[in-house]
Amino acid sequence: MGIVKISELMHENIRIASMAYSRSINAQAEHWMKIGMLMEMYPELSHSDICKLLVRSSAESNDNHDGIRSLLTIESVHQRASNE
Template sequence: MGIVKISDLMHENLRIGSTALSRSINAQAEHWMKIGMLAEIYPALNHQELTRLLMRVERDSGADLAQLLEQPSFTPQGIAQ
């Protein structure tokens, strides 16, 4: 666990997002970081596909994305099915 410094505006955005989506501020930040990381890794996927991918990762391994990306069988194909 570490400390990440963010701007006051981003903190306010996190507060609003976390309240709207019934998450803690930390959980909201982590969710946005996961989605952002996946969007950079898989730029061709849309938000719905990224969400499905995130759900698959969580189901299969507890969101250890680094471990999954090292597996040759890990591909985003079929995520939207």
């Protein structure tokens, strides 16, 4: 596990969002990083598409990390998006 330095303003934004979504500050930051990573990798997918894929991935896997790994292959993402 590493340490990530962020600005005070970003930390405050994460703190506010974490309270609104009932997540820890770390969980909220990780959520935003995961969404951002997938949106950069697959710009053709909307935020809504990516969120649906994450929910589906979590439902399909007891270990969320395995579910996310399956999303990181373009074939998997396109196949899932076309099933919408």
